[in-house]
Amino acid sequence: xxxxxxxxxxxxxxxxxxxxxxxxxxxxxxxxxxxxxxxxxxxxxxxxxxxxxxxxxxxxxxxxxxxxxxxxxxxxxxxxxxxxxxxxxxxxxxxxxxxxxxxxxxxxxxxxxxxxxxxxxxxxxxxxxxxxxxxxxxxxxxxxxxxxxxxxxxxxxxxxxxxxxxxxxxxxxxxxxxxxxxxxxxxxxxxxxxxxxxxxxxxxxxxxxxxxxxxxxxxxxxxxxxxxxxxxxxxxxxxxxxxxxxxxxxxxxxxxxxxxxxxxxxxxxxxxxxxxxxxxxxxxxxxxxxxxxxxxxxxxxxxxxxxxxxxxxxxxxxxxxxxxxxxxxxxxxxxxxxxxx
Amino acid sequence: xxxxxxxxxxxxxxxxxxxxxxxxxxxxxxxxxxxxxxxxxxxxxxxxxxxxxxxxxxxxxxxxxxxxxxxxxxxxxxxxxxxxxxxxxxxxxxxxxxxxxxxxxxxxxxxxxxxxxxxxxxxxxxxxxxxxxxxxxxxxxxxxxxxxxxxxxxxxxxxxxxxxxxxxxxxxxxxxxxxxxxxxxxxxxxxxxxxxxxxxxxxxxxxxxxxxxxxxxxxxxxxxxxxxxxxxxxxxxxxxxxxxxxxxxxxxxxxxxxxxxxxxxxxxxxxxxxxxxxxxxxxxxxxxxxx
Numbered sequence: 001x002x003x004x005x006x007x008x009x010x011x012x013x014x015x016x017x018x019x020x021x022x023x024x025x026x027x028x029x030x031x032x033x034x035x036x037x038x039x040x041x042x043x044x045x046x047x048x049x050x051x052x053x054x055x056x057x058x059x060x061x062x063x064x065x066x067x068x069x070x071x072x073x074x075x076x077x078x079x080x081x082x083x084x085x086x087x088x089x090x091x092x093x094x095x096x097x098x099x100x101x102x103x104x105x106x107x108x109x110x111x112x113x114x115x116x117x118x119x120x121x122x123x124x125x126x127x128x129x130x131x132x133x134x135x136x137x138x139x140x141x142x143x144x145x146x147x148x149x150x151x152x153x154x155x156x157x158x159x160x161x162x163x164x165x166x167x168x169x170x171x172x173x174x175x176x177x178x179x180x181x182x183x184x185x186x187x188x189x190x191x192x193x194x195x196x197x198x199x200x201x202x203x204x205x206x207x208x209x210x211x212x213x214x215x216x217x218x219x220x221x222x223x224x225x226x227x228x229x230x231x232x233x234x235x236x237x238x239x240x241x242x243x244x245x246x247x248x249x250x251x252x253x254x255x256x257x258x259x260x261x262x263x264x265x266x267x268x269x270x271x272x273x274x275x276x277x278x279x280x281x282x283x284x285x286x287x288x289x290x291x292x293x294x295x296x297x298x299x300x301x302x303x304x305x306x307x308x309x310x311x312x313x314x315x316x317x318x319x320x321x322x323x324x325x326x327x328x329x330x331x332x333x334x335x336x337x338x339x340x341x
Numbered sequence: 342x343x344x345x346x347x348x349x350x351x352x353x354x355x356x357x358x359x360x361x362x363x364x365x366x367x368x369x370x371x372x373x374x375x376x377x378x379x380x381x382x383x384x385x386x387x388x389x390x391x392x393x394x395x396x397x398x399x400x401x402x403x404x405x406x407x408x409x410x411x412x413x414x415x416x417x418x419x420x421x422x423x424x425x426x427x428x429x430x431x432x433x434x435x436x437x438x439x440x441x442x443x444x445x446x447x448x449x450x451x452x453x454x455x456x457x458x459x460x461x462x463x464x465x466x467x468x469x470x471x472x473x474x475x476x477x478x479x480x481x482x483x484x485x486x487x488x489x490x491x492x493x494x495x496x497x498x499x500x501x502x503x504x505x506x507x508x509x510x511x512x513x514x515x516x517x518x519x520x521x522x523x524x525x526x527x528x529x530x531x532x533x534x535x536x537x538x539x540x541x542x543x544x545x546x547x548x549x550x551x552x553x554x555x556x557x558x559x560x561x562x563x564x565x566x567x568x569x570x571x572x573x574x575x576x577x578x579x580x581x582x583x584x585x586x587x588x589x590x591x592x593x594x595x596x597x598x599x600x601x602x603x604x605x606x607x608x609x610x611x612x613x614x615x616x617x618x619x620x621x622x623x624x625x626x627x628x629x630x631x632x
Binding site for chain 2: 139145152159271282312
């Protein structure tokens with residue numbers, strides 16, 4: 001299997017796309033009407049400060065030259081300074097990114113796990129009331145924006161029944177685990193701090209579910225239809241006619257080929273998940289890079305905006321590569337095609 | 342069973358409407374969409390307090406819970422939430438229509454060109470740019486574009502358009518690459534038809550049903566992304582009513598005055614649901630015609 005070539009080509013292409021993205025984002029950032037430096041510093045800043053920033057961003061040069069300077073400093077590890085936090089943007093990213101990764105990881109897991117579970121359930125009981133019930137919930141779940149789901153969950157489980165906390169990543173009385181990866185659940189497990197682990201898990205529940213709900217039902221619908229399609233195939237009838245128990249047929253023969261489309265669509269669902277994180281983090285006061293992203297956008301904090309989008313672009317690209325690898329693993333035909341090239 | 346999807350497949354003949362109406366869900370979708378469109382058009386006549394749609398303050402009636410007088414309650418300024426929700430349909434629909442009107446011609450033309458000239462520099466150029474725009478979740482770049490410009494409805498529509506055309510390019514590209522090898526396209530070429538004729542008169546008509554289905558579904562999604570922009574204050578500006586900003590404003594007063602944000606939130610869901618169901622119905626209709 002020529003897996004390394006497949007991976008190398010996939011990575012190479014992703015790097016090309018990310019360079020393209022950086023150009024697009026750079027142009028957007030320079031689209032600020034009027035003087036970007038003045039817009040960034042605000043009307044009360046002194047002319048001297050504005051001139052200094054203009055000089056630093058090379059705003060008097062052409063756009064191409066500005067981009068060249070910018071990309072050079074990026075490779076030197078300098079993403080500029082945030083006007084919002086008055087710190088190097090790279091420090092902000094380091095601080096806020098893990099919270100978003102943790103949230104995205106958990107809602108991705110919810111999405112895949114419950115989506116596939118519901119899909120199998122409705123395929124197994126297709127055209128019964130169970131299937132129809134899941135279908136109705138799916139229509140509603142897919143159509144409800146994540147921020148509306150978040151508000152309803154906040155109201156019901158956060159405020160009315162108070163089962164789950166609604167703000168931040170940890171309760172105030174819980175000692176945060178030593179920072180290793182930045183993912184509180186993982187760090188607390190690594191340091192054996194179970195109190196923090198369960199507290200962090202509780203804090204994750206509502207925001208992760210708000211983000212997962214739409215994608216979850218999408219996954220369920222796709223799993224259902226591909227399960228039903230595959231179950232008509234000869235090899236499945238053969239397995240059934242040998243008297244193999246239904247459970248074994250489903251999980252041993254039907255499961256693997258049937259979740260291929262589900263996994264491929266996961267990459268797409270991650271797009272809406274990451275977009276929606278911008279709104280959901282705001283609602284749950286989640287100290288992640290998306291909430292930071294919204295704040296720097298509202299502040300027209302140009303360097304930070306570019307950095308946030310690029311970092312999320314990289315994360316999104318990596319997720320899609322991982323999805324492709326999983327699909328290639330699940331579907332031998334894709335691997336064979338790559339070898340044939 | 343109300344929801345049996347198999348039923349609709351039995352009718353092969355008959356009028357389109359008959360086929361369409363076989364699936365109750367499609368009819369529900371159509372009813373929702375018509376309801377939204379007509380209530381938006383007739384907002385001044387169907388809402389109880391048209392004055393509340395804009396700048397209006399009456400603190401004596403602020404934060405009233407839902408009742409017969411105020412179906413969805415009132416907000417912190419004493420404005421009727423029901424009236425504002427119906428008025429907000431207007432900017433939502435404008436958003437959907439304008440964005441699609443910009444995005445579809447551009448995306449479809451680029452997709453046709455790239456697909457027809459497959460494996461030439463035109464294909465490479467168009468599709469690589471498409472990939473770049475699809476490399477980041479659309480909401481994130483749309484947020485960034487609107488934020489650097491002046492936040493208002495026009496710029497929100499512009500930003501969403503910038504992010505939305507690649508989907509049509511990719512959709513049409515796939516169809517055009519396979520259609521260009523069909524006999525009817527080749528015979529048109531042999532008869533000396535111009536490239537323009539081949540692209541827009543031969544290939545395009547065969548893509549229309551898919552494009553139309555996607556447009557119906559996208560109305561819902563564009564309205565949703567527009568609501569997301571207005572949720573963070575980057576869409577239609579106060580005091581005008583917009584669903585996203587109404588949800589956001591109400592969120593500050595949870596849980597006491599839950600109605601201020603929950604009803605506009607459910608309204609967004611209703612619109613998206615309506616267009617999704619309608620889109621599914623239209624898609625079934627076309628796939629039946631082909632069968």
